[in-house]
Amino acid sequence: MALALPDDGSMLLGNARVHRSHLVTPVGPADAEGFHRVTLDIRAGRVHAIRRYDPAAVDERIDLAGRVVFPAFVDCHTHLDKGHIWPRQPNPDGSFGAALSAVAADADARWSAADLYARMTFALRTAYAYGSKAIRTHIDSHTPQAAISWPVFETVRTEWSGRIDLQGVSLISIEEVRDEAAFTALARRVANAGGTLGAVTYMVDDLDALLDTVFRTALDHALHLDFHADESGDPNAVSLRKIAEAALRHGFDGKIMVGHCCSIASQHEDDAASTLELVRQAEISVVTLPMCNLYLQDRRSNGTTPRWRGVTLVHEMAALGIPVAIASDNTRDPFYAYGDLDMLEVYRMGTRILHLDHPVGDWPASVAGVPARMMGLDDAGFIAPGTTADFIVFKGRSFGEVMSRAESDRVVLRNGRPVSARLPDYSELDALMEV
Known part of the structure; x- marks a missing residue:
């Protein structure tokens, strides 16, 4: 099922799997592969908070159904x-x-x-x-x-x-x-x-x-x-x-x-x-x-x-x-x-x-x-409160799933907003290839 996300830079992404190596601070227990199940609170394009996922919480979360989330x-x-x-x-x-x-x-x-x-x-x-x-x-x-x-x-x-x-x-x-x-x-x-x-x-x-x-x-x-x-x-x-x-x-x-x-x-x-x-x-x-x-x-x-x-x-x-x-x-x-x-x-x-x-x-x-x-970059590579909400939301819910397919339907978020960019066609380079 396609994932529809708002375009205003603010959202609650619940039931997300984020790997411990991508978190500055662990949030709750990790599973056997090292994933923490969390809710990502994104406001005005930045990570406001990361909470342990609580399926009983009453809020306006978008349920990621256990999808893996990487930083950009x-x-x-x-x-x-x-x-x-x-x-x-x-x-x-x-x-x-x-x-x-x-x-x-x-x-x-x-x-x-x-x-x-x-x-x-x-x-x-x-x-x-x-x-x-x-x-x-x-x-x-x-x-x-x-x-x-x-x-x-x-x-x-x-x-x-x-x-x-x-x-x-x-x-x-x-x-x-x-x-x-x-x-x-x-x-x-x-x-x-x-x-x-x-x-x-x-x-x-x-x-x-x-x-x-x-x-x-x-x-x-x-x-x-x-x-x-x-x-x-x-x-x-x-x-x-x-x-x-x-x-x-x-x-x-x-x-x-x-x-x-x-x-x-x-x-x-x-x-x-x-x-x-x-x-x-x-x-x-x-x-x-x-x-x-x-x-x-x-x-x-x-x-x-x-x-x-x-x-x-x-x-x-x-x-x-x-x-x-x-x-x-x-x-x-x-x-x-x-x-x-x-x-x-x-x-x-x-x-x-x-x-x-x-x-x-x-x-x-x-x-x-x-x-x-x-590379000396401060606001890249990790998911933590205060960082820019630059993520990749995969369809896979584990490493086995993510690593087995090309994930061509991944969702890229930049500043908390879905990226609409698509891969350029190789034909755009044709004029440069003429010998």
């Missing part, structure tokens, strides 16, 4: 500038190397301001309809692309203010940091745009020196850091450890997020454990990208089956108190041919790939509250 999603690692180019620039063999070449060719030929604006806006319309409230995107920032892409990012961020909190991260290879003058100029651009400084790290002879430059520059410009690291199955790829050592060496007190970290899953357990202890000490947060890494990692050209999943040690990290988030990564581009910035799909796939169930634990927070804290 937070997607902390995406590539909006690459998104949706697959139809015009596919990856011929699905490999990482071919993806790099394909994206570089497309960027050189097609990444004008108009092209970027159209594809980024399409992506945000999609994410908004699915229920995302905040997104961090990496922005290819080599010369001359940075001069095109960052102004587009700033325009789009302004236009989407109030609907999606958009953050930007510079993306260059660690070897580009050798040109310190150019890197300093990029850091100034990033700082002026209110962005985050980032780079792709991998094993080069001068990695320690290059990381020292990154950390010094971030400190000089009061910037947070966000790295891609060790996106391979090579056990000798240890740039995550190098990043942690550099953070401790420089006494860095800003936020550090590191994505991928695949290779640590191939390392000896003692080596991996010592690296994770340094990550914990350096207060680094990690984001795993299960769909893209499953797609790219261990892809073979000889017709044999991949032997590993290509994801990082999320359970070991969580056990140490290292914050771990799950995010979308690439969408319909040479790095990942699929995806639609639907964080429910990401969480469902992550649960299957990473075994984030039996028990569910606090993993639901990995697509909401945990990435919100990583």
Whole structure:
């Protein structure tokens, strides 16, 4: 049965299931999956109160009949500038190397301001309809692309203010940091745009020196850091450890997020454990990208089956108190041919790939509250009195139900009002796909 909700930003939603990981303060007992059955009192677009559900209470509640309610999603690692180019620039063999070449060719030929604006806006319309409230995107920032892409990012961020909190991260290879003058100029651009400084790290002879430059520059410009690291199955790829050592060496007190970290899953357990202890000490947060890494990692050209999943040690990290988030990564581009910035799909796939169930634990927070804290967002990722009433009301009444269907009939609430936005049609991008 369709759920009809008022459009005035005020309502009582009774008999809702909210997971403990999404609540700042528990409300009554939780069931075996960690859900609290509550009534959400929403007034003028904000959460006024959360009460333990009392079926005998006499009020004007809307009965959700036990539906699961999530806070709006937070997607902390995406590539909006690459998104949706697959139809015009596919990856011929699905490999990482071919993806790099394909994206570089497309960027050189097609990444004008108009092209970027159209594809980024399409992506945000999609994410908004699915229920995302905040997104961090990496922005290819080599010369001359940075001069095109960052102004587009700033325009789009302004236009989407109030609907999606958009953050930007510079993306260059660690070897580009050798040109310190150019890197300093990029850091100034990033700082002026209110962005985050980032780079792709991998094993080069001068990695320690290059990381020292990154950390010094971030400190000089009061910037947070966000790295891609060790996106391979090579056990000798240890740039995550190098990043942690550099953070401790420089006494860095800003936020550090590191994505991928695949290779640590191939390392000896003692080596991996010592690296994770340094990550914990350096207060680094990690984001795993299960769909893209499953797609790219261990892809073979000889017709044999991949032997590993290509994801990082999320359970070991969580056990140490290292914050771990799950995010979308690439969408319909040479790095990942699929995806639609639907964080429910990401969480469902992550649960299957990473075994984030039996028990569910606090993993639901990995697509909401945990990435919100990583991104420095105060009013996102949790449901608590005083927070904005930005929710997703699913039809499913348990994890088993929510995780088994696409929930295409979910109801997205923003400021306590149902969102009427619908998914944009791919045909809207057809003109951009003409070769």
